[in-house]
Amino acid sequence: MSAEPAPASWQDQVYDLLRQHNVTQFAYVPDAGHRTLIDRSLADPNVHSVALTTEEEGVALLAGADLGGARGVLLMQSSGAGNCINMLSLVKGGGFPFLTLISMRGDFGEGNPWQYPMGQATQAVLEAMGVICLRAETPEEALRTVSAALTMVFQAGNAVAVLLTQKLIGAKKF
Amino acid sequence: MATQTKAVAEAMAPAFVLDRLEAVPALIGRHEDFLFVAGLAGTSRDVAAITNDGAHTYSMAGAMGGAAMIGLGLALARPDKRVLVVTGDGELLMNIGALATIAVLNPPNLSIVCVDNGHYGETGYQKSHTSLGVDLEKIAAGSGIKRTLTIEGEAELAEGARLIREGNGTAFVLLRVKPTEPPAFKRDLNPANCRLRFRTGLLA
Numbered sequence: 482m483s484a485e486p487a488p489a490s491w492q493d494q495v496y497d498l499l500r501q502h503n504v505t506q507f508a509y510v511p512d513a514g515h516r517t518l519i520d521r522s523l524a525d526p527n528v529h530s531v532a533l534t535t536e537e538e539g540v541a542l543l544a545g546a547d548l549g550g551a552r553g554v555l556l557m558q559s560s561g562a563g564n565c566i567n568m569l570s571l572v573k574g575g576g577f578p579f580l581t582l583i584s585m586r587g588d589f590g591e592g593n594p595w596q597y598p599m600g601q602a603t604q605a606v607l608e609a610m611g612v613i614c615l616r617a618e619t620p621e622e623a624l625r626t627v628s629a630a631l632t633m634v635f636q637a638g639n640a641v642a643v644l645l646t647q648k649l650i651g652a653k654k655f
Numbered sequence: 656m657a658t659q660t661k662a663v664a665e666a667m668a669p670a671f672v673l674d675r676l677e678a679v680p681a682l683i684g685r686h687e688d689f690l691f692v693a694g695l696a697g698t699s700r701d702v703a704a705i706t707n708d709g710a711h712t713y714s715m716a717g718a719m720g721g722a723a724m725i726g727l728g729l730a731l732a733r734p735d736k737r738v739l740v741v742t743g744d745g746e747l748l749m750n751i752g753a754l755a756t757i758a759v760l761n762p763p764n765l766s767i768v769c770v771d772n773g774h775y776g777e778t779g780y781q782k783s784h785t786s787l788g789v790d791l792e793k794i795a796a797g798s799g800i801k802r803t804l805t806i807e808g809e810a811e812l813a814e815g816a817r818l819i820r821e822g823n824g825t826a827f828v829l830l831r832v833k834p835t836e837p838p839a840f841k842r843d844l845n846p847a848n849c850r851l852r853f854r855t856g857l858l859a
Contacts, residue, residue, distance in 0.1 A: 486744075494789060529731045531760060534752030541721035541753075545692065545728025548713055549736075549848065550858045553728065571718035575846035 491620035492517035495582075497626050499554060502631045504580075505545045506531060506553030508539035514650050515556040536561035537568040544577045552635055555581040559588070559603040560596065562642070569610040572640050579612065579640035580630055589651035604616025604644065610639040618648040670807045671773055675832040677733050679770060681812045682707050683739070687711070688820060690729060690803055690857065694722035694742030696777035697837035702741050704838035710856030714846050720750030723767055727757050731766035733857070739819060744771040744785045751794060756800030757825055764817035765794075766826040772834040780834055781824050794828035802826040 489497070496518050507522035507532040509515055522530035533539050539555040546553040559563075562583060572579045586593070587600020590641075603615045615630060617623040623645060630641040679701045683689070686706050693702040693714035696719045706712045713729075715722060724742035747754075747769050757765065773786035785791060801824050806815050815828045841851055 498776070529760070531756065533756055535750070538724045538750060538756055539755050541718070541724035541750075542728040544721070545725035545730075546732045547728075547859070548853050549729045549732025550854070551728075551732035555801075560761065568721055569720050571715070571721055571846065574717065575850045577850065593775075627690075640668060 488640050490517060491623050493521070494624050496521040498624065498627055498631070500525070500528070502552065502635060504552045504554050506542065506551060507556065508533055508542050508553060509556035510534075510536055510558070510561055512558050512584055513653070514558065514645065515582065518556055520545060520583070526627050536564045539581075539618065540568040540572060540579070543579060543651075544571050544575065547577050548593060553580070555579075557581060557583055559565075559583055559600045559644075561586045562603045563599045563608055566606055566610060569612065569640070573611040576632045576638060577640070578638050580634040581642045582611075582627065583644050584650055585644055585646045586653075588652075589647040591647060592652060593655035607642050612642050614642045614644055616644045616646055618646050620649070660685075666717065666835065669684060670831050671771075672807065673691045673809070673830070673831050673832045674835060675701060675770060675772070675837060678806070678812065678830060678832055679768075680755075680814050681809075681827070682768065682806070682819070683741075683814050688737060689739040690733070690736050692722050692726040692729065692738065692740045692742075694740075694746035695719055696742050696743060696746075697791075698741045698746070698774070700837040700840045701770060702719070703842035704840040708840070708842040711851045713849055713853045714842060715846070717846075719746055720753075722746055723750070723753040723757060726765055726767065727753070727760065727762065728763040731760070733859065734764055737766070740765070742769060743768070743773075743776075743777045744769060744773065744783050747783055747791060748810075754795050754800065754827070758795075761801075761824045763822040763824050766828070768828045768830055770830050770832055772799070772823040772832050774834040776834060777839070778812075792827065792829040795829075800825055800827045805829045805830070805831065807831045
């Protein structure tokens with residue numbers, strides 16, 4: 482008698498969805514909130530898993546992927562969004578498709594005061610640079626929102642950030 | 656004829672003797688061998704003059720610090736093509752961590768040429784760190800890029816031309832040049848036009 486397989490986590494479902502949409506470049510600065518996606522990309526022989534030294538490298542990387550006809554995603558923390566701002570000139574000016582999934586800090590139940598300035602400014606600065614922000618607060622919303630973002634980015638050519646809030650991913654204990 | 660500012664003449668070090676108007680075309684050779692990503696200012700004009708601002712060139716006039724990583728994304732997306740990033744010392748210094756990221760991936764179809772004039776030419780020829788002791792070839796090698804070369808004279812150009820075409824891992828070539836003006840070439844500055852031009856040329 483075989484055991485029932487555990488249902489896939491929403492993070493695993495998001496990874497599968499990205500792969501179904503031919504996302505082949507996964508760029509990130511290591512982050513606990515994106516651990517499943519990062520680990521899946523490292524274990525997947527059909528994608529490039531690209532660890533960055535700073536998030537703005539990922540913005541440029543994904544523009545290069547697009548020039549070559551490939552699709553990518555940037556996985557980052559809200560603090561990393563601040564590191565991307567001028568590089569988003571490339572996305573906005575060049576009309577590049579751009580998809581980022583952002584694990585929020587400085588948000589719902591955050592205990593580290595250092596995370597608040599950038600966490601609270603994340604949506605405002607991204608929107609100022611032309612990135613559409615979609616928030617997800619439950620596992621169901623996360624999957625639906627990433628699905629919507631994939632259409633908005635790779636079909637309609639937009640720049641979209643999916644904000645994975647701390648209601649969804651939980652607040653780190655301090 | 657290239658012009659040279661007074662500050663530049665004072666700053667000129669013995670290693671910075673090649674003229675970019677001759678050295679960059681001599682190093683690159685047959686431009687049809689590559690897809691190009693060109694950094695800001697001088698190098699975008701170097702490459703535009705060589706390729707006649709061709710569809711196989713994506714050159715920048717902003718988003719400083721992005722050239723090497725655009726090259727990485729393109730090289731990973733198109734392992735069947737050779738990608739050549741041509742950028743300046745100032746542009747590369749702005750995101751020097753990119754060399755570490757690239758070294759870890761080490762795509763065999765990517766080469767980086769840094770045209771190092773030791774100055775920020777676009778903003779009035781202020782000295783860059785490379786005029787003050789910073790060695791970008793050593794940083795590239797220290798990042799883990801295995802095939803690196805510094806070119807300071809005509810004798811090394813042929814080896815550089817070979818290195819940027821070989822497929823044994825990412826290559827980095829530091830081309831030291833005099834701080835003189837780049838080609839006076841008027842290229843398309845619209846980043847969206849250049850994206851569409853590039854994708855149409857490569858993917859159509």
